[in-house]
Amino acid sequence: xxxxxxxxxxTSVKNISRIHHVADVIAQCDSKKCVVVVSAMxxxxxxxxxxxxxCATIPNKxxxxxxxxxxxxxxxxxxxxxxxxxxxxxxxxxxxxIGITTDDSHSTARILDVCRETLxxxxxxxxxxxxAGFQGLSESGEIxxxxxxxxxxxxxxxxxxxxxxxxxxYTDVDGIFTTDPNKIPEAQILPxxxxxxxxxxxxxxxxxxxxxxxxxxxxxxxxxxVRNTFKPNHTGTIINGETKVERIRKVSGIAVxxxxxxxxxxxxxxxxxxxGTTLDCLxxxxxxxxxxxxxxxxxxxxxxxxxxxxxxxxxxxxxxLEELKTSCAAKELVVDxxxxxxxxxxxxxxxxxxxxxxxxxxxxxxxxYVKLLYCGESRISCLIPLSAANxxxxxxxxEFRLHEHCSNDLVLTA
Amino acid sequence: xxxxxxxxxxTSVKNISRIHHVADVIAQCDSKKCVVVVSAMxxxxxxxxxxxxxCATIPNKxxxxxxxxxxxxxxxxxxxxxxxxxxxxxxxxxxxxIGITTDDSHSTARILDVCRETLxxxxxxxxxxxxAGFQGLSESGEIxxxxxxxxxxxxxxxxxxxxxxxxxxYTDVDGIFTTDPNKIPEAQILPxxxxxxxxxxxxxxxxxxxxxxxxxxxxxxxxxxVRNTFKPNHTGTIINGETKVERIRKVSGIAVxxxxxxxxxxxxxxxxxxxGTTLDCLxxxxxxxxxxxxxxxxxxxxxxxxxxxxxxxxxxxxxxLEELKTSCAAKELVVDxxxxxxxxxxxxxxxxxxxxxxxxxxxxxxxxYVKLLYCGESRISCLIPLSAANxxxxxxxxEFRLHEHCSNDLVLTA
Numbered sequence: 001x002x003x004x005x006x007x008x009x010x011t012s013v014k015n016i017s018r019i020h021h022v023a024d025v026i027a028q029c030d031s032k033k034c035v036v037v038v039s040a041m042x043x044x045x046x047x048x049x050x051x052x053x054x055c056a057t058i059p060n061k062x063x064x065x066x067x068x069x070x071x072x073x074x075x076x077x078x079x080x081x082x083x084x085x086x087x088x089x090x091x092x093x094x095x096x097x098i099g100i101t102t103d104d105s106h107s108t109a110r111i112l113d114v115c116r117e118t119l120x121x122x123x124x125x126x127x128x129x130x131x132a133g134f135q136g137l138s139e140s141g142e143i144x145x146x147x148x149x150x151x152x153x154x155x156x157x158x159x160x161x162x163x164x165x166x167x168x169x170y171t172d173v174d175g176i177f178t179t180d181p182n183k184i185p186e187a188q189i190l191p192x193x194x195x196x197x198x199x200x201x202x203x204x205x206x207x208x209x210x211x212x213x214x215x216x217x218x219x220x221x222x223x224x225x226v227r228n229t230f231k232p233n234h235t236g237t238i239i240n241g242e243t244k245v246e247r248i249r250k251v252s253g254i255a256v257x258x259x260x261x262x263x264x265x266x267x268x269x270x271x272x273x274x275x276g277t278t279l280d281c282l283x284x285x286x287x288x289x290x291x292x293x294x295x296x297x298x299x300x301x302x303x304x305x306x307x308x309x310x311x312x313x314x315x316x317x318x319x320x321l322e323e324l325k326t327s328c329a330a331k332e333l334v335v336d337x338x339x340x341x342x343x344x345x346x347x348x349x350x351x352x353x354x355x356x357x358x359x360x361x362x363x364x365x366x367x368x369y370v371k372l373l374y375c376g377e378s379r380i381s382c383l384i385p386l387s388a389a390n391x392x393x394x395x396x397x398x399e400f401r402l403h404e405h406c407s408n409d410l411v412l413t414a
Numbered sequence: 415x416x417x418x419x420x421x422x423x424x425t426s427v428k429n430i431s432r433i434h435h436v437a438d439v440i441a442q443c444d445s446k447k448c449v450v451v452v453s454a455m456x457x458x459x460x461x462x463x464x465x466x467x468x469c470a471t472i473p474n475k476x477x478x479x480x481x482x483x484x485x486x487x488x489x490x491x492x493x494x495x496x497x498x499x500x501x502x503x504x505x506x507x508x509x510x511x512i513g514i515t516t517d518d519s520h521s522t523a524r525i526l527d528v529c530r531e532t533l534x535x536x537x538x539x540x541x542x543x544x545x546a547g548f549q550g551l552s553e554s555g556e557i558x559x560x561x562x563x564x565x566x567x568x569x570x571x572x573x574x575x576x577x578x579x580x581x582x583x584y585t586d587v588d589g590i591f592t593t594d595p596n597k598i599p600e601a602q603i604l605p606x607x608x609x610x611x612x613x614x615x616x617x618x619x620x621x622x623x624x625x626x627x628x629x630x631x632x633x634x635x636x637x638x639x640v641r642n643t644f645k646p647n648h649t650g651t652i653i654n655g656e657t658k659v660e661r662i663r664k665v666s667g668i669a670v671x672x673x674x675x676x677x678x679x680x681x682x683x684x685x686x687x688x689x690g691t692t693l694d695c696l697x698x699x700x701x702x703x704x705x706x707x708x709x710x711x712x713x714x715x716x717x718x719x720x721x722x723x724x725x726x727x728x729x730x731x732x733x734x735l736e737e738l739k740t741s742c743a744a745k746e747l748v749v750d751x752x753x754x755x756x757x758x759x760x761x762x763x764x765x766x767x768x769x770x771x772x773x774x775x776x777x778x779x780x781x782x783y784v785k786l787l788y789c790g791e792s793r794i795s796c797l798i799p800l801s802a803a804n805x806x807x808x809x810x811x812x813e814f815r816l817h818e819h820c821s822n823d824l825v826l827t828a
Contacts, residue, residue, distance in 0.1 A: 016468040055495035067491035070484035077481035081469035
């Protein structure tokens with residue numbers, strides 16, 4: 001029995017006419033059976049959240065989940081009705097009804113289990129089952145939600161549970177691009193990308209798919225396709241594991257995150273265990289640090305410590321940073337928010353020192369100086385002045401030949 | 415442990431500011447524990463129904479129930495959040511979560527059971543539990559709704575299950591009036607009315623409370639109060655069983671239903687079993703007949719048969735009525751839609767022939783001739799010309815002294 005999982009995001013079911021369009025896309029699916037996962041219509045979730053904020057300053061998360069879960073419940077009923085009207089044997093299921101069990105972390109719940117028996121029976125009785133994304137039921141019987149983008153995770157979890165042949169994430173973009181096409185017109189759609197690269201993209205703010213969904217897909221080695229609801233003939237981008245043959249393409253894409261802050265402590269006494277103390281102190285406030293560097297001046301027996309945090313964390317972190325400065329008697333604390341993190345994504349970058357050298361020299365050739373550098377397994381990030389972000393991206397995009405048509409760069413095994 | 419049940423209708427929770435007001439009303443409740451039942455916000459149910467109608471010509475009732483049930487789920491979450499913000503130990507429950515089991519008649523489900531254990535535990539853990547009205551879970555695990563006004567039924571069922579001390583139905587009117595105050599300015603609020611009278615009011619179209627809720631209240635001999643959300647100091651109208659002392663008031667109110675049609679067959683052969691055949695034929699089409707009369711002309715050996723049906727049933731009934739006329743060779747079929755049914759409501763009217771005589775003579779004194787008459791246990795209805803409806807109501811209202819202050823008319827036992 002061939003089974004397809006199709007997930008449609010909020011913009012795809014924004015209004016009744018789009019729901020009719022989505023029903024047409026489903027009707028044209030070749031598979032014998034379809035599992036369709038939908039998000040809430042348009043900005044319903046934001047609207048409901050705003051209502052909650054008018055009732056309580058910090059809304060209780062259990063009540064909030066009960067409230068937000070209604071958004072998807074509306075979508076599934078309307079889509080099921082539309083499919084039935086087209087003569088399709090369809091039925092809708094809430095997360096609870098299809099047997100999605102989560103832990104009890106309201107608003108960020110993790111799927112613990114999908115009842116294969118329930119799913120199997122539903123697929124035996126109906127050709128299309130329409131499932132509410134983003135939600136589940138905790139073991140204590142409470143309605144939970146998986147957090148923003150959680151419908152992607154629902155789709156992948158269901159695809160794994162029913163051993164689906166395909167799992168297509170329909171959205172309002174054509175696929176995953178080499179970089180933001182709104183800023184770099186040369187950006188190309190990637191025909192394929194691997195799990196780790198997508199996870200790195202999410203980590204640096206270019207969220208194309210919910211990270212938990214990618215992790216799950218990787219765990220089950222499940223191929224996921226990102227495609228445009230309104231261009232059903234486009235192939236989109238396939239997300240899968242590493243290809244079996246040697247990769248020709250080293251770099252898959254470039255992501256820019258302009259919401260960064262560069263924090264520098266000048267004149268920290270050499271013997272003070274500064275980095276450890278700082279990271280410990282920031283992590284207690286849920287402030288994550290991506291890049292750190294330290295330079296030592298043996299003449300004055302001081303060091304200069306520099307780190308990057310998210311722009312929105314600055315307010316929260318500043319008080320502790322000031323206290324740290326005082327406690328270690330550092331000379332100066334400088335916070336620069338006019339910075340951006342430009343990240344080059346590609347699995348296997350960690351094996352090639354050549355790439356980081358290539359990045360630094362391209363940028364320096366154009367007088368763009370890197371304030372901080374991070375080299376990871378699948379990502380190299382540079383902190384540079386915000387004003388230079390687009391220029392740097394364009395240079396690197398061309399340097400790694402991402403403007404050339406990508407489809408021949410990878411030999412796909414799928 | 416004193417328990418109060420409070421039910422708030424859609425207009426009472428129409429927007430966030432009204433939800434805050436409702437939370438204040440609840441906060442002022444004297445009882446130790448409160449069970450609060452809420453409807454969907456404002457016209458949410460109509461809005462959702464309209465969306466469904468844009469998806470399917472005749473929406474599947476199972477999907478429709480799943481859709482409509484979200485309305486109340488939104489209300490309970492928002493009200494619970496608002497109560498929590500005021501420091502009240504509150505929690506929301508969907509119909510399913512509080513253990514309301516119904517039959518599987520989607521859109522008109524009947525409550526089969528309320529889980530006393532779940533309700534008891536909820537009330538032990540929380541001071542206020544906010545329950546979604548109008549909905550339940552069928553034994554096969556499907557979400558069901560109880561039909562329009564079903565939240566009243568939820569409130570009464572919960573009040574019976576937790577043996578509540580009071581059950582107050584908060585709405586946007588001051589209580590139950592002797593007749594429509596918009597048409598007869600002399601109309602008064604009834605301090606109390608008995609179950610049968612409210613059921614008769616519902617039967618003639620003046621629905622103040624869902625009939626199923628009244629039946630349940632009668633079954634459990636549970637006193638229900640109808641009161642205004644926006645005038646919490648007003649006492650409203652108490653609905654209960656017959657008072658122990660003899661009733662002083664004979665008539666409680668007068669209801670007018672302008673959506674009626676008067677159907678007359680002239681010259682029906684005397685030996686044709688006309689009434690039985692007609693009622694049988696109409697009931698098959700779900701057309702109910704309230705009043706029937708027959709007069710015989712022995713000279714021509716024919717009869718004239720006259721009946722009242724609802725205005726909206728005319729289209730549906732007309733074809734069969736025409737066929738009936740042909741099959742029995744009646745001379746004429748006349749349908750008059752310019753009629754109204756004026757009903758005098760009062761329990762024990764059936765024991766007093768005097769009242770119907772009194773009604774007929776008052777109307778005839780003013781040249782208002784009754785086309786059809788129905789005398790029941792708690793109701794006497796007259797079909798009269800539509801143009802005379804307000805005049806007739808005013809005459810009868812004064813004849814039965816309903817304009818006088820009602821509060822002394824009944825000795826309450828409550």
